Amino acid sequence: MTKHALRMVAGTADVEAGDKGADVWQQIRARLETEVGATTFKRWLAALTYVSFDDRELIVSLPSKFQRDWVETHYRDKMFDLARQIAGRAIIITYTVENALTVLADTPVAFSAAANDAPADMAITAIMPENAASLSAPLDGRFRFDNFVVGKPNELAYAAALRVAEGFQPNLNPLFLYGGVGLGKTHLMQAIAWQIREKTPERKVLYLSAEKFMYQFIRALRSRDTVTFKEQFRNVDVLMIDDVQFICGKDNTQEEFFQTFNVLIEQNKQIILSADKSPTDLEGLQDRLRSRLGWGLCADIHPTTYELRLGILQTKLDNMNTKVNVPTEVMQFLAQKITANVRELEGALNRLVAQAELVGREVSLESAQEQLSDLLRAYGRRVTIDDIQRRVAEHFNLKLTDMVSARRARAVARPRQVAMYLAKTLTTRSLPEIGRKFGGRDHTTVIHAIRTVEKLCREDQILADDVTVLEKALRN
Numbered sequence: 227m228t229k230h231a232l233r234m235v236a237g238t239a240d241v242e243a244g245d246k247g248a249d250v251w252q253q254i255r256a257r258l259e260t261e262v263g264a265t266t267f268k269r270w271l272a273a274l275t276y277v278s279f280d281d282r283e284l285i286v287s288l289p290s291k292f293q294r295d296w297v298e299t300h301y302r303d304k305m306f307d308l309a310r311q312i313a314g315r316a317i318i319i320t321y322t323v324e325n326a327l328t329v330l331a332d333t334p335v336a337f338s339a340a341a342n343d344a345p346a347d348m349a350i351t352a353i354m355p356e357n358a359a360s361l362s363a364p365l366d367g368r369f370r371f372d373n374f375v376v377g378k379p380n381e382l383a384y385a386a387a388l389r390v391a392e393g394f395q396p397n398l399n400p401l402f403l404y405g406g407v408g409l410g411k412t413h414l415m416q417a418i419a420w421q422i423r424e425k426t427p428e429r430k431v432l433y434l435s436a437e438k439f440m441y442q443f444i445r446a447l448r449s450r451d452t453v454t455f456k457e458q459f460r461n462v463d464v465l466m467i468d469d470v471q472f473i474c475g476k477d478n479t480q481e482e483f484f485q486t487f488n489v490l491i492e493q494n495k496q497i498i499l500s501a502d503k504s505p506t507d508l509e510g511l512q513d514r515l516r517s518r519l520g521w522g523l524c525a526d527i528h529p530t531t532y533e534l535r536l537g538i539l540q541t542k543l544d545n546m547n548t549k550v551n552v553p554t555e556v557m558q559f560l561a562q563k564i565t566a567n568v569r570e571l572e573g574a575l576n577r578l579v580a581q582a583e584l585v586g587r588e589v590s591l592e593s594a595q596e597q598l599s600d601l602l603r604a605y606g607r608r609v610t611i612d613d614i615q616r617r618v619a620e621h622f623n624l625k626l627t628d629m630v631s632a633r634r635a636r637a638v639a640r641p642r643q644v645a646m647y648l649a650k651t652l653t654t655r656s657l658p659e660i661g662r663k664f665g666g667r668d669h670t671t672v673i674h675a676i677r678t679v680e681k682l683c684r685e686d687q688i689l690a691d692d693v694t695v696l697e698k699a700l701r702n
C-alpha cells in the first residue's frame with residue numbers, strides 16, 4: 227500500500243509540516259466544504275486526498291475510478307475556481323485513483339471483482355444511506371399537460387409527448403427529449419406519466435432518473451440479484467428515464483441500459499428519454515447506444531421566446547390561487563429580463579407574490595425592480611462567450627472565425643487565449659464548454675490558455691492593459 231493510500235484509509239489528509247502544497251490543499255478543501263455543504267461534502271468529496279503540488283499542478287486522489295469520474299465531472303470547475311482564487315493563479319488539478327481495495331476492505335460489502343467498474347461503484351453505494359423506496363420516482367402534481375404552456379420552442383416535444391401518452395407509437399420509439407436546464411423536460415416526462423396513469427392505468431409506467439437507474443443497478447449487483455432488477459425493468463409498458471446524460475461515461479450502467487432498451491424495443495414497449503443534449507452531442511456515450519437513441523424521434527426543446535415566457539407567467543399566476551394582482555407591465559418586465567431558465571422565472575414571480583401577500587401591498591414595477599435586484603444584476607452581468615469572441619476579435623483586428631480556427635500563429639493564438647481567459651473569468655461556462663465554443667478544443671487547452679494569460683499579464687504591461695480594457699467593456 228502506498229503512503230497516500232494509508233492516509234486515505236485514515237480518512238483525513240494529514241499534512242506534513244511546512245508543506246506549502248498541502249496547505250493550499252487544506253484551504254481548497256475547507257472552502258469546498260463550506261460551498262457545497264457538509265452533507266454533499268461528506269458523501270462525495272471527503273475522500274479527496276492530497277498527493278502533491280508543484281506550483282503548477284495539484285495532484286489529488288480518490289479511492290476509486292467511479293468516485294474520480296464523479297468528482298471530476300461534477301466538481302472539476304468548482305475546484306478549479308477555488309484553487310485559482312486561493313493560489314492566485316490557474317492551477318491544473320489532476321485526479322488520480324488510489325487502490326480501491328483499501329477502502330473496500332473497510333466496508334462490510336461483498337463484491338465480485340469481475341465487473342470492471344462495478345466494485346468501484348459499489349464502494350460509493352456502501353457509504354450512501356440506503357432507502358427502500360420503490361423504483362418509480364414520485365411525480366410532481368404540478369407537472370401535467372394542462373399547465374404546460376406550448377409555444378414555438380417546445381411544440382414538437384409537446385406534440386410527441388401527447389402522442390406517446392395516448393398509446394404505443396412505433397415511430398416515436400424511443401422518444402428522446404432534449405434541451406437546456408429548466409426548459410420543461412421533466413415537466414413533460416411527468417405529464418406523460420400522469421396522463422397514462424389516469425387514462426390507461428393498465429399500462430405499466432416506470433419513471434425514474436438515470437441516476438436512480440444506476441443506483442438500482444449497482445444495488446442489484448451488490449446483492450447479486452440482477453435477475454429481479456432486470457425483470458422490474460423489462461416488465462413495463464412504458465419506461466421513462468430522465469437526465470440520461472448522467473450515465474455518460476458509466477460503462478457498466480450503459481451496458482445494462484442498452485440491454486434493457488433492446489428487450490423493450492423488441493417487445494414493442496414505449497421508451498421515453500430526456501437529456502440536456504442530443505444523442506449526437508452527448509459525450510461518453512457508447513456508439514451503438516448513441517445510434518439506437520436516434521431510432522425514434524429526437525425532439526429539441528429550444529430556449530424560450532418572450533411570448534412563451536409571458537404565457538408561462540400568466541399560467542403560473544392563474545394556478546397560484548392568490549388574490550395578489552400582478553400588473554401586466556410587471557409580467558412583461560419579468561419576461562423580458564429573466565430569459566435563460568423557466569425555473570428562475572417562476573421563482574421570481576413566486577417571490578413577488580409571496581412578499582406582496584406578506585406585507586399586503588400591491589406589486590408594482592418599482593417594487594419588482596427592487597425586490598429582484600440581486601437576480602436582475604446577475605442577469606445584467608451575464609456575458610456570453612459569443613460577446614467575448616466578438617469583442618476580442620475586434621480589439622485585436624482579427625476575424626471572428628480566427629477565434630475558433632486551428633491557426634497557431636501567435637498573432638491569432640494569443641488573442642484566442644485572451645478570449646478563453648475572459649470566458650472563464652466573466653461567464654459561468656465550464657472548461658469543457660468553453661473548449662467546445664472555441665472550435666472544439668479540449669478543456670486542458672483552456673486551462674493552458676488561462677495560465678498563459680495570467681502569467682503574461684504579470685510580465686507584459688501591454689497585454690495586461692488589453693485584458694483590463696476588454697474586461698471593462700464586456701462587464702458593463
Ligand code: ADP
Nearest residue numbers: 373374375407408409410411412413538568569
Ligand atoms: P428541465 O427538466 O428541462 O430542467 P423542468 O421540467 O424541471 O426543466 O422545468 C423547470 C420549471 O419550469 C418547472 O417548474 C416547470 O413546470 C417549468 N416549466 C418549464 N417549461 C414550462 C412550460 N412550457 N410551461 C409551464 N411550465 C414550464
Ligand code: MG
Nearest residue numbers: 411412468469
Ligand atoms: Mg429535469
